Amino acid sequence: MKTSRHLKIAVLLLSVYWAFMFHIAFFDPLEISTTIFSENSTIEAVSPYLWFMLAVFCLFSNKLSVPTRLASAVTAVLLGFREMDWHKSFFQEETFRTHFLRSNFYRSDMVPLSHKIIGGLLVLLIIIVAVYLLKTFVRSVRREGKPFQTAYIYTASGIFLLAVAKFADRLNGQMIEFFQKTLPPKINIAVQAFEESTEMIVPVLLCIALILYSNRQHDGT
Numbered sequence: 303m304k305t306s307r308h309l310k311i312a313v314l315l316l317s318v319y320w321a322f323m324f325h326i327a328f329f330d331p332l333e334i335s336t337t338i339f340s341e342n343s344t345i346e347a348v349s350p351y352l353w354f355m356l357a358v359f360c361l362f363s364n365k366l367s368v369p370t371r372l373a374s375a376v377t378a379v380l381l382g383f384r385e386m387d388w389h390k391s392f393f394q395e396e397t398f399r400t401h402f403l404r405s406n407f408y409r410s411d412m413v414p415l416s417h418k419i420i421g422g423l424l425v426l427l428i429i430i431v432a433v434y435l436l437k438t439f440v441r442s443v444r445r446e447g448k449p450f451q452t453a454y455i456y457t458a459s460g461i462f463l464l465a466v467a468k469f470a471d472r473l474n475g476q477m478i479e480f481f482q483k484t485l486p487p488k489i490n491i492a493v494q495a496f497e498e499s500t501e502m503i504v505p506v507l508l509c510i511a512l513i514l515y516s517n518r519q520h521d522g523t
Contacts, residue, residue, distance in 0.1 A: 403425065
């Protein structure tokens, strides 16, 4: 299938998917839509297992080099754990809301120095793995040149959507912190609907990217 046609179908399916989610957010009663898109909803519960599925795909993709397989699988597992809020169980401070992935964790005098050191090392490890994967991806794209493979477009789209979802996740909190205002209830639910549904679909997009890449490539990366 041609890349353009492949992407048109993907955009159409994603549009229908998000239209359905936004329909729930805007037209269902507030209590129901809040429950559906809450942190403990079915969508939130499914997302981690999709990331774990991606990790398995990465481990068994013989078109990737062993270091890339391991780094990709570790990243997918960590993102799955993040969806399960496991990161909040490490050095969670009960006196105020923070964890080792937040900057105020390292600025606070209430957090023991040993926790800051271990948390900092974990963050450094995550950054190293992320930089390695990004460099590997960019190098592979440059080597292939144009026209870009469909797999690369899926991968780039997945990374972009994940970044946008994380921004949406923090939007209401940032509004409160910087402007002392909150989003209107329906708008806030729509933002949550986008965030949760996007976090659920990103690992699926990356699984598709990996399958397409494995079918087109013959050399390890």
